Amino acid sequence: MQTLLAFIRAFREYIILTLLAGLSIMLIASSDSAPVQVLRSFSLVSLASLQSSSNWIASLFSSDQDAEALRDVNVALMEEVMQLRRLRQENMELRRKIGFRDRSNWPLVPSEIVGKNLSVGQNLITLDAGEEDSVTVNMPVISEQGLVGRIIATTGKYSIAMLALHRDFRATAKVKRSRIDGIIAWLEGEQLLLKNVGKTADVIPGDTVVTSEYSNIFPPEIMIGVIRSIGPGEGGHFSRIDVEPRVDFASLERVFVVRYRRNPIRARLEDRVYPKDEVAP
Numbered sequence: 645m646q647t648l649l650a651f652i653r654a655f656r657e658y659i660i661l662t663l664l665a666g667l668s669i670m671l672i673a674s675s676d677s678a679p680v681q682v683l684r685s686f687s688l689v690s691l692a693s694l695q696s697s698s699n700w701i702a703s704l705f706s707s708d709q710d711a712e713a714l715r716d717v718n719v720a721l722m723e724e725v726m727q728l729r730r731l732r733q734e735n736m737e738l739r740r741k742i743g744f745r746d747r748s749n750w751p752l753v754p755s756e757i758v759g760k761n762l763s764v765g766q767n768l769i770t771l772d773a774g775e776e777d778s779v780t781v782n783m784p785v786i787s788e789q790g791l792v793g794r795i796i797a798t799t800g801k802y803s804i805a806m807l808a809l810h811r812d813f814r815a816t817a818k819v820k821r822s823r824i825d826g827i828i829a830w831l832e833g834e835q836l837l838l839k840n841v842g843k844t845a846d847v848i849p850g851d852t853v854v855t856s857e858y859s860n861i862f863p864p865e866i867m868i869g870v871i872r873s874i875g876p877g878e879g880g881h882f883s884r885i886d887v888e889p890r891v892d893f894a895s896l897e898r899v900f901v902v903r904y905r906r907n908p909i910r911a912r913l914e915d916r917v918y919p920k921d922e923v924a925p
Contacts, residue, residue: 750863752900753777758802765811765830767893769793773901774801782861784902790867790890791815791855792899803901808868809834809893817868818856822846825856828868831886834893836869838885845883849873853887860911863904 755777759770773779775798785792785805793807806813809830817828817838824845831837838853851871857864869889877884 751903753779753903754898754900755779755803756898757896765809767793767807767809768796769805769807769896769899771803771805771899771901772801774798774803776800777901778903779803779901780905782906784862784866784904785899786866786902787891787896787899789892790869791862792891792893792896794861795901805899805901807893808836808889808891815862815868816856816859817853818864819845819847819871820852820854820865822851825858826853826885828853828887834889835872836887836889838871838887839882841883841885842881843876843883847871847874847883847885860906860914861904863902 753773755771755773757769758772761768771779771785779795779798781795781798783795785794791808793805793810793813795803796806797804808815808828811830813828813830815828817826818824819826819838819841822845824841824847826838826841829837829839838847841847849871853868853871855862855864855866855868867890869887869891871885872888873886875884875886
């Protein structure tokens, strides 16, 4: 009891204020006089406005948080869509390569490109297949689109291939429709040149160019490209035949090495007899 009296004495001002405030609210609520009703209405309107303002301020912070959360979700969804598109593209590419390997008449070594040197006229690629995979120098490199190049150096696990866009690349070629023979070489950029074709030869734009059966390195009938233009060549006896390669070298990522070995006896004979600048492998 003494504790309660001591508490009342200590907080008597607050207790009296609370009682008086409660009594005032009761009188206002029970009174029907016009001034009291005006005061009551004003209090309700003020309280409603205060509550509305606080709700609006809170909604601003809430809207900013919601917008930031939505942006994060949107970024995550976009990344997921891009990942799914990339995986779908890789899946389709692998399906095409598997189908091509199954249809191929030659034993193939699948390989990924792990390095590129794409300087002008010096186009080389490094493959993750080497001597341990039975890859040797001068083996052809192809894709499902066509001729890519040939192996020029190997180690146990890696090899380097010279692309058809290399200035020193040569391959015996043939116009598939008319069976006209020539030599394919790099021209400029990503364009090839079909050399040693006479001016009167049966060659027209749109003809397909493939490797010929006379090559000692490349199997016959490998797609090379399509003839885009024909014009007068140097010397007046041959035509200048521009060939657009079928392979998209810029986006090349995976290739096949063909286990097609050069006949060494034939190679020694041809290297000894044929002029170096007039013969292609």
